[in-house]
């Protein structure tokens with residue numbers, strides 16, 4: 001028996017709903033549902049000392065499958081939980097435990113699907129805000145994994161490169177959730193799915209608030225943060241929240257290097273160093289819409305240097321592999337009829353519903369947006385236009401445009417100010433430090449990164 005088949009629940013959870021393959025089991029107060037033959041020791045009185053087993057790639061791991069009749073559960077319902085395989089707390093400094101949570105969410109066709117988040121528990125939880133309450137601080141940290149490869153999902157990819165921001169946030173006592181917001185089809189750039197999956201990851205975690213399962217306090221302050229692809233998920237969460245998850249009390253959202261318009265990103269990167277972002281984006285946004293996906297695949301050339309085989313290789317590439325494989329490529333060359341055929345009226349429907357920010361709702365929570373004016377991946381005027389659109393209808397946004405650097409350095413250059421925003425949200429100092437009404441747009445000149453692009 002493969003050790004990956006281990007299913008573990010925590011004692012004291014009022015009802016642990018666990019599922020494997022076709023079977024769904026509802027077990028109250030269950031400590032260990034099934035154990036691998038090799039694992040004989042366990043500590044049934046605590047989650048944190050649950051059995052360890054090595055991570056298995058999602059494509060090979062049956063844990064990453066839709067539980068039986070999951071469609072009937074409400075969005076945000078926890079469908080499976082396990083302590084994160086291996087010793088993720090060893091990799092993430094400042095964590096006392098880490099869990100994988102598989103939950104129900106809603107895809108871009110507004111049909112049931114599921115996603116996974118990884119929840120890190122801080123060694124020492126902070127009390128968010130300096131009110132008399134003991135609020136927990138929950139940071140939803142969206143990583144820019146920018147890939148159509150399911151094994152690039154953070155819940156697995158974190159084992160090879162753990163983002164320092166996670167450890168730093170944990171060190172401040174924040175609970176940190178890292179959702180695989182592209183979902184089970186690795187639908188990179190599918191805005192609606194990414195937003196829903198981010199919001200439902202919060203619902204899933206908050207459903208345990210005040211219960212012993214993860215030790216989350218009863219009341220929690222919530223902030224979101226993401227850069228580039230991570231900002232895409234965060235922004236879509238912001239604009240969809242008003243309708244999809246109005247009950248969530250999100251206190252602030254930090255978004256850096258926004259990409260409000262997928263088409264303009266495509267034209268910006270085509271033929272350049274970032275061309276490799278296009279194949280996973282084209283595959284990712286369309287795979288939510290099977291008819292459009294089939295249409296786009298049908299346009300791929302079967303012969304020549306830039307053919308279907310080469311393009312579809314992106315299905316198994318991480319972001320770095322995509323960048324290497326498609327460096328300088330004109331993506332148009334892969335398609336019969338070029339990009340204009342790809343951007344057909346059929347595809348426009350997808351782009352309009354899932355690829356253009358700003359049309360699904362108006363964020364009702366404070367936003368901190370930061371952007372390099374010379375961002376070469378997504379022109380700054382797209383973000384200017386999006387911010388102006390929201391500001392015209394009462395959003396509360398601080399938008400900082402940096403005169404130095406580009407898209408890559410923008411992540412590093414803006415880190416300190418994004419961190420300060422998140423800390424102010426959790427520290428209860430937002431109102432004292434930021435303008436709580438309307439929009440403030442200003443130019444800055446951050447120079448933290450040695451990169452010029």
Ligand SMILES: *[C@@H]1O[C@H](CO)[C@@H](O)[C@H](O)[C@H]1NC(C)=O
Nearest residue numbers: 042043044045046047048049
């Ligand atoms: C089991 O976990 C509890 C709570 O963390 C701890 O107090 C206890 O010492 C552990 N027991 C063993 C045998 O590790």
Ligand SMILES: *[C@@H]1O[C@H](CO)[C@@H](O)[C@H](O)[C@H]1NC(C)=O
Nearest residue numbers: 049052086087088089090091
């Ligand atoms: C996991 O790593 C942490 C941090 O180094 C360590 O304290 C803990 O004992 C490890 N857990 C196991 C079960 O090896």
Ligand SMILES: *[C@@H]1O[C@H](CO)[C@@H](O)[C@H](O)[C@H]1NC(C)=O
Nearest residue numbers: 093094167168169170171172
């Ligand atoms: C733990 O958190 C602190 C404070 O955020 C941070 O400075 C430190 O680098 C973190 N430790 C690790 C091992 O990442």
Ligand SMILES: *[C@@H]1O[C@H](CO)[C@@H](O)[C@H](O)[C@H]1NC(C)=O
Nearest residue numbers: 133135219220221222249251
């Ligand atoms: C819960 O936290 C929010 C801030 O996130 C705060 O406004 C509210 O007063 C808190 N409620 C309780 C009962 O502590």
Ligand SMILES: *[C@@H]1O[C@H](CO)[C@@H](O)[C@H](O)[C@H]1NC(C)=O
Nearest residue numbers: 206209218219220247248249
């Ligand atoms: C949001 O805050 C309100 C008011 O404090 C509270 O009644 C409600 O339960 C909170 N929602 C969640 C999901 O915690």
Ligand SMILES: *[C@@H]1O[C@H](CO)[C@@H](O)[C@H](O)[C@H]1NC(C)=O
Nearest residue numbers: 260261262263264265267356
């Ligand atoms: C998105 O960008 C494309 C390419 O620049 C442009 O043609 C289109 O009008 C833009 N869409 C919106 C809604 O701004």
Ligand SMILES: *[C@@H]1O[C@H](CO)[C@@H](O)[C@H](O)[C@H]1NC(C)=O
Nearest residue numbers: 270271272330331332333338
């Ligand atoms: C890509 O090829 C198309 C068709 O030949 C051409 O119109 C376009 O200018 C090229 N784009 C780049 C960035 O080279």
Ligand SMILES: *[C@@H]1O[C@H](CO)[C@@H](O)[C@H](O)[C@H]1NC(C)=O
Nearest residue numbers: 302303304305306307309310
């Ligand atoms: C398709 O492209 C690949 C490189 O991605 C190349 O190895 C292969 O020979 C090409 N096939 C044809 C039929 O040209």
Ligand SMILES: *[C@@H]1O[C@H](CO)[C@@H](O)[C@H](O)[C@H]1NC(C)=O
Nearest residue numbers: 059309311312313314315316
């Ligand atoms: C991706 O990898 C899987 C498993 O290794 C393989 O079955 C599949 O054919 C690969 N897809 C492409 C497009 O290379």
Ligand SMILES: *[C@@H]1O[C@H](CO)[C@@H](O)[C@H](O)[C@H]1NC(C)=O
Nearest residue numbers: 264379380381382383385386
């Ligand atoms: C941004 O600027 C470009 C180039 O001047 C222009 O084509 C595009 O329409 C502008 N986009 C917006 C959203 O204003």
Ligand SMILES: *[C@@H]1O[C@H](CO)[C@@H](O)[C@H](O)[C@H]1NC(C)=O
Nearest residue numbers: 129130131426427428429432
């Ligand atoms: C607590 O709140 C007060 C008043 O809003 C503020 O001046 C102070 O900096 C806050 N302290 C922390 C640790 O956030």
Ligand SMILES: *[C@@H]1O[C@H](CO)[C@@H](O)[C@H](O)[C@H]1NC(C)=O
Nearest residue numbers: 434435436437438439440441
């Ligand atoms: C906050 O922003 C609004 C809208 O831009 C402006 O009218 C107001 O003066 C600002 N307040 C402060 C304290 O800066």
